[in-house]
Amino acid sequence: MDNHRKQLYEARAKIIKAMAHPTRLWIIDELYYGEKCVCEFVDRIDADFSTISKHLLVLKNAGIVDFEKKGKQVYYRLKVPCILQFMGCVEAVIKSESKTIQKKI
Amino acid sequence: MDNHRKQLYEARAKIIKAMAHPTRLWIIDELYYGEKCVCEFVDRIDADFSTISKHLLVLKNAGIVDFEKKGKQVYYRLKVPCILQFMGCVEAVIKSESKTIQKKI
């Protein structure tokens, strides 16, 4: 594999890795309905403020979300909403898997 | 978040995590063109046999690929090819990111 292709896959993996966590997938889903401040996430889920803040940083560093400061609060929003379209295929994998398990039983 | 939603995001994260590695993304790309045996991957990339084998196991456990033994060789194939469609959006994130960096410079 040449260097160009290597870099391509590394760049893609970085973004996909940023999505590869249940809490972050939930955050992405929530952001579909519009921007939200950090405290709104903390309210809705049983997690530490710092934990949510760090998850948001991971998404920010991957270029998936963006934020804006409004007074004391920081509002995050989806930068590239097509991210959500992928979930259809992920669900297809889950369904296909549950079929395979059925067959085995 | 209720337990059902928690499990949903965990199941999704498991699949996405399985994709979140440059070598595995490359494998997925290669499999688009049809099934391949382990040795074909080893030939094409500078990596150990056991490393590739373990990457394939990760994809198998996530339900993304499937395999079939043919004589001495094991052939892997994509089980749910829609996985590839996602890359379009991943590329959109990369492009959006490079634009943001341009603005900063």
Add this chain to the structure above:
DNA sequence: ATCTTATTTGGCTATTATACCAAATAACAA
């Protein structure tokens, strides 16, 4: 049966990710 080739498995180490706590910062309010 022995040899060879293809692949998986186990073990080890180095690196990275996660979650929680405490402390730091930032903005507004009193």
Add this chain to the structure above:
DNA sequence: TTGTTATTTGGTATAATAGCCAAATAAGAT
């Protein structure tokens, strides 16, 4: 200024991942 709220940052313990080597297994060839 001091206090309060929202958020980030740093530290640290723990768990997960990656890659390499050696050994184990499996199938076909001699």
